[in-house]
Amino acid sequence: MNPQFIMDGLIAGAIIGLGAVGVTLTYSILRFSNFAHGELLSWGAYLALAVAGALGFLSAGLTKPIAPFSFGWALPISAVIAIGLTGLLALAVDALLFSSFRRRGSAIIIMVMASFGASLALRSLLEFLFTSKPAYFTKALQIAMKLGGGLRATPDQLLMLGVALVAVVTVHLLMTRTDIGRAMRAVSENPALASIAGIDVRRVIRTVWFLGAALACVAGIMSGLLIQIRPYLGHDLLLPLFAAAILGGIGSVPGAMLAGLIIGLCEALAVQAVGAEWRAAVSFVILIAVLLVRPRGLFGKAS
Amino acid sequence: MTLDILAYAAFFLSMALTYAIICLGLNVQWGMTGLFNVGIAAFVAVGAYTSALLTTPPSPDRFGGFELPIFVGWLGAAVTSGLLSWAVGALTIRLRSDYLAIATFGIAVTVQLCMLNLQPLTGGPFGIGFIPRPFADLQDNALAFSLANFAVMAIVVLALYLALEHLAKSPWGRVLRAIREDEMAAQALGKRPIRFRLQAFTLGGAIMGLAGAAQAHFIGFIAPDNYMPILTFQVWAMLIVGGSGNNRGAIAGAILVWGLWALSAAAVSTFVPAEQQARAASLQIVAIGVGLCLMLLWRPRGLFGEVSPLTRLKSLRAAPSKE
Numbered sequence: 001m002n003p004q005f006i007m008d009g010l011i012a013g014a015i016i017g018l019g020a021v022g023v024t025l026t027y028s029i030l031r032f033s034n035f036a037h038g039e040l041l042s043w044g045a046y047l048a049l050a051v052a053g054a055l056g057f058l059s060a061g062l063t064k065p066i067a068p069f070s071f072g073w074a075l076p077i078s079a080v081i082a083i084g085l086t087g088l089l090a091l092a093v094d095a096l097l098f099s100s101f102r103r104r105g106s107a108i109i110i111m112v113m114a115s116f117g118a119s120l121a122l123r124s125l126l127e128f129l130f131t132s133k134p135a136y137f138t139k140a141l142q143i144a145m146k147l148g149g150g151l152r153a154t155p156d157q158l159l160m161l162g163v164a165l166v167a168v169v170t171v172h173l174l175m176t177r178t179d180i181g182r183a184m185r186a187v188s189e190n191p192a193l194a195s196i197a198g199i200d201v202r203r204v205i206r207t208v209w210f211l212g213a214a215l216a217c218v219a220g221i222m223s224g225l226l227i228q229i230r231p232y233l234g235h236d237l238l239l240p241l242f243a244a245a246i247l248g249g250i251g252s253v254p255g256a257m258l259a260g261l262i263i264g265l266c267e268a269l270a271v272q273a274v275g276a277e278w279r280a281a282v283s284f285v286i287l288i289a290v291l292l293v294r295p296r297g298l299f300g301k302a303s
Numbered sequence: 304m305t306l307d308i309l310a311y312a313a314f315f316l317s318m319a320l321t322y323a324i325i326c327l328g329l330n331v332q333w334g335m336t337g338l339f340n341v342g343i344a345a346f347v348a349v350g351a352y353t354s355a356l357l358t359t360p361p362s363p364d365r366f367g368g369f370e371l372p373i374f375v376g377w378l379g380a381a382v383t384s385g386l387l388s389w390a391v392g393a394l395t396i397r398l399r400s401d402y403l404a405i406a407t408f409g410i411a412v413t414v415q416l417c418m419l420n421l422q423p424l425t426g427g428p429f430g431i432g433f434i435p436r437p438f439a440d441l442q443d444n445a446l447a448f449s450l451a452n453f454a455v456m457a458i459v460v461l462a463l464y465l466a467l468e469h470l471a472k473s474p475w476g477r478v479l480r481a482i483r484e485d486e487m488a489a490q491a492l493g494k495r496p497i498r499f500r501l502q503a504f505t506l507g508g509a510i511m512g513l514a515g516a517a518q519a520h521f522i523g524f525i526a527p528d529n530y531m532p533i534l535t536f537q538v539w540a541m542l543i544v545g546g547s548g549n550n551r552g553a554i555a556g557a558i559l560v561w562g563l564w565a566l567s568a569a570a571v572s573t574f575v576p577a578e579q580q581a582r583a584a585s586l587q588i589v590a591i592g593v594g595l596c597l598m599l600l601w602r603p604r605g606l607f608g609e610v611s612p613l614t615r616l617k618s619l620r621a622a623p624s625k626e
Contacts, residue, residue, distance in 0.1 A: 033401040035341070035408070097596055106603075109339045112401050113539070114599050116341060120536050121592030127585035239412050242405045277420045284409040288394065291406065295398050 003150040005268040011157055011226060013264020014164035017257035018219035019237055020244035021171060022212030028188040028251030029208045030102075032111040036093065036119035037216060037241060038234030042126055044086040044217025045224035045233060049135055051078035051085075068155040070140040071225065079221050083214045090213035091206060093118055119235070126231040134228040137221075160222045167218055168257045171211065175253055180207055188251055236280070240267070243283035247290050249300025259298065262286075306446050313449035315565065316558070320456035321518040323557035326541045327463050327550060328510030334548035335471065336503040337483045338392075339400070342407030343511060343538050345414035348530035349387055350380035350512025351519035352418070355431045358520070365431075366424050373435055377516045384512020385505050392504035397497050403504075411532060418527040430526025434519050452521060459517060460554060463510065467550050479503055533588065537564065540591050543598045546605025556605065 019041055026034045055074040056063040062074040097118060101111050144152035175181040180203075186194040187204045195201045216234075223233055244263050248255030267282045290297060325347055332338045340346075354376035361368035371379075391410055395403040418425045425431070436442070438451040470476050481489040482496045489496060519525045537560065545556020567587055575583040598605065 033405055035404075097600070100600060107337075109337065109400050109404070110599060110603070112339055112404055114596050116536075116539070117592045117595030117599065119592070121589045121596070124585040124588035124592065128582050128589065131582060132585075239409055242408070246402075246405070278416065281413050281416050284413045287406065287409055291394055291398065291402065295402070 002272065004152060005272050006265065007147075007151050007153050007157070008271075009265035009268030010161060010261060011222075011264070012267055013261035014161055015219045015223050015260075016237065016240045016244050016264050017260025018164055018167060018215045018222070019234075019241040020248065020256040020260045021168065021253050022215045023241050023245040024248060024250055024252065024256040025184075025208050026212050027245060029184060030098070030111075030205065032108045032115065033242065035112065035115040035238065036122060037115075037212065038236075038238035039119045039122040039126075040086055040090060040213050040216035041220035041223065041234035041237060042229075042231055043089055043122065043234075044082055044213070044220035045229045046126055046130055046135075046220075046231075047085045047089075048075070048078045048082035048217070048221045049130075049137060049224065049229055051081045052137065054078075065138070065140055069159060070138045070142050070154075070156055075137055075221075075225070079218070082221065083217045086213045086217035086220075087210040090209040093122075094205070094209050119238075123231055123235055130231065132231055134230050135224075136228055137225050156225060160226060163218065164222065167215060168253065171215065172253050174211075180204070184208060239280065239287070240264075240283040243287040243290070246295075247286060247297050249297030251301070252297070252299035255297060255299035310446045310449045313446075313453040315562075317449070317453045317456045317521060318518075319558045319561040320453075320460050320554075321514055321521060322538065322541060322561050323460050323554040324463060324514035324517060325511050325538050326545070326553040326557040327460070327467060328507045328514060329538055329542050330507075330547060330550060330553040331467065331510065332504055332507035333542065334553070335476065335479050335483070336500055336507075338396070338500060338504050338507075339404040340407045340504075340507070341404050341535060342391075342409075342411035342414075344530040344532060344534040345407070345411040346384045346388060346508045346511040347515035347518070347534065348414055348418060348525075348527075350384045350515030351525050351530070352425055352431070352515075353383040353512070354380040354516035355434050355519050355525055356424075358435050359431060359433055365422070365426055373437055373520055376520070377513055380516035381509040381513040384515070385509030388508025388511075389501065389505040391508075392501045396500050396504065411535065415527060415530065418530065425527075428527060430524065430529075432524045434523050434525065436520055436523045456517065456521070459513075464550050464554065471550070475499075475502075536588070536591055536595070537561075540595055543595055543605055549605070552605055 019037065022040070023034065023037050026032075026037065052074045055078055056072075061072075062077070063072040065072055097114055098111060101114060142154040142156060144154050146152055173181075175184065183194070183199045183204050184207065186197065186199055187201055191201055194204075219237075220229075220233065223229075223237070240260075240263050244259040245256050246259075247262065248257070248259035263283055263286060266286060267279050270282045271279055325343060328346075329340065329343060332340050354373075356367040357369050357371045357379045358373055358376035359368045360370050387410070391406050392403070395406045418430075419428055421427075436452075437455055438448055441448040441451055471480075478489065478494050478499055481492075482494065482499055486496050518529075522529075538557075541556040541560040542553055543556070544560055545554070546552030564587075567590075568584075571580060571583045571587065
């Protein structure tokens with residue numbers, strides 16, 4: 001068996017892991033599974049694409065590749081802007097939709113359903129704006145470098161793995177070492193008690209949306225840079241995201257990232273062992289196995 | 304000319320009624336029990352393929368073709384989809400409420416993959432053709448053929464409607480409603496919510512399978528493209544518009560939403576230039592998504608929704624105290 005699957009799996013897993021951290025945060029603090037989270041990945045990728053296009057239009061120098069990577073300064077700059085815009089998008093969806101359900105104290109399942117409707121609308125809106133034709137950040141081809149042990153990777157792939165690692169460590173430190181992180185964990189344990197203790201629950205909720213959307217945007221850009229950008233990019237990742245969030249244990253940031261990597265590696269292994277056409281079934285099999293054996297996941301607390 | 308219009312109306316209504324059957328199945332799961340199913344397309348597809356395999360003539364390049372009578376196919380469809388729902392439900396209903404939603408989403412993805420890749424069983428991307436249609440010997444006379452098929456659909460929907468109404472009033476239906484309104488109280492009376500929920504989920508799935516079979520035999524041809532996630536969204540829109548918990552609303556919502564969908568699709572294909580049609584079609588889907596959210600925000604009970612017995616009681620009690 002070709003060991004290259006480890007590299008492919010790590011990259012797919014990093015994308016899934018970043019998305020799953022957002023899912024696990026919204027799930028543990030807002031208490032519903034957000035079916036629209038996948039759309040944040042797609043929107044993040046398309047927003048970055050649009051901003052990068054505009055930047056390249058303003059100054060052609062920005063699109064000149066920075067060696068050894070395949071993209072110019074336009075992409076990192078547009079990524080930062082897109083992260084902010086995706087965060088605003090998530091806040092807008094929350095303000096228009098989910099906040100009124102929270103105010104009314106609607107059942108969880110109504111929020112799940114609303115997220116389902118929102119995902120449909122957001123995804124088809126992308127299809128309307130950008131058509132379903134795949135898009136790319138860059139047309140440049142990259143030669144993979146030999147890493148030893150039979151592994152190969154392009155500079156872009158290595159950079160993205162590094163970005164994912166930095167993002168997850170940052171979120172983990174934010175959750176464990178800062179005031180807002182402690183506030184988030186308190187709200188996830190008990191919202192009523194947390195607000196009595198003087199925690200601004202609404203601010204916590206806004207932070208969660210922004211953080212989840214920012215990570216989703218990074219994952220979307222990664223997927224767009226290394227594979228391609230499509231309106232269904234996020235929708236096709238939704239099942240792996242949920243599977244990773246549940247496997248890692250709802251609420252656990254390192255758990256979600258680790259589970260994302262596990263799922264990515266299993267997918268890559270299955271592609272080699274069974275065939276690429278069954279890739280999407282891998283996360284379903286893992287999901288079923290987790291629900292059967294250990295519904296609270298690797299690092300989750302028993303409910 | 305008028306005969307053509309009549310034949311088309313019968314065709315249109317028959318199609319709408321197949322959706323009404325799916326909608327009735329979903330109403331058992333969501334309206335009566337509060338179980339969220341995001342994989343409707345999968346249960347419908349499993350029914351359609353089961354019935355197709357049982358009733359089509361033998362075919363050398365795939366499994367089956369058993370040439371059984373149509374009604375055996377329908378029965379088989381309901382049983383298979385029911386079994387699948389039971390399996391999904393048994394696994395997830397005892398867990399958090401949205402795990403069922405996630406699992407049904409997974410089922411939809413997996414069934415889609417199986418339809419495409421299990422070529423020897425499903426015919427792969429090209430699907431299965433030559434599914435026997437009821438009243439095939441009337442096919443030369445378009446009007447009689449459409450009317451006969453419409454009559455079959457109408458009878459199926461009516462029978463299901465009466466059965467489900469009866470079920471809702473039966474002790475079983477009352478327990479379901481009690482669990483939905485106040486699980487703790489129902490439990491205190493010795494009812495086991497998990498068991499009742501699982502039964503309702505299985506029954507709803509079986510009805511969806513039946514609908515899939517009915518649709519497959521009505522069209523005569525099935526392919527994975529018929530069971531994309533958009534089907535799930537359409538059926539949800541139908542039930543939410545019609546009003547969850549109400550069987551008449553489910554049927555009316557199915558006809559109304561299917562009518563709007565067909566009308567807007569016709570408008571798109573007449574007024575929009577060919578190269579823009581894919582984009583216009585995606586706007587159509589945006590409208591469904593936004594509509595679903597707006598209904599949830601403004602009229603969560605739908606156009607004909609059921610008023611929950613507890614709310615009715617509360618408003619009755621509240622009214623005199625205001626004076």
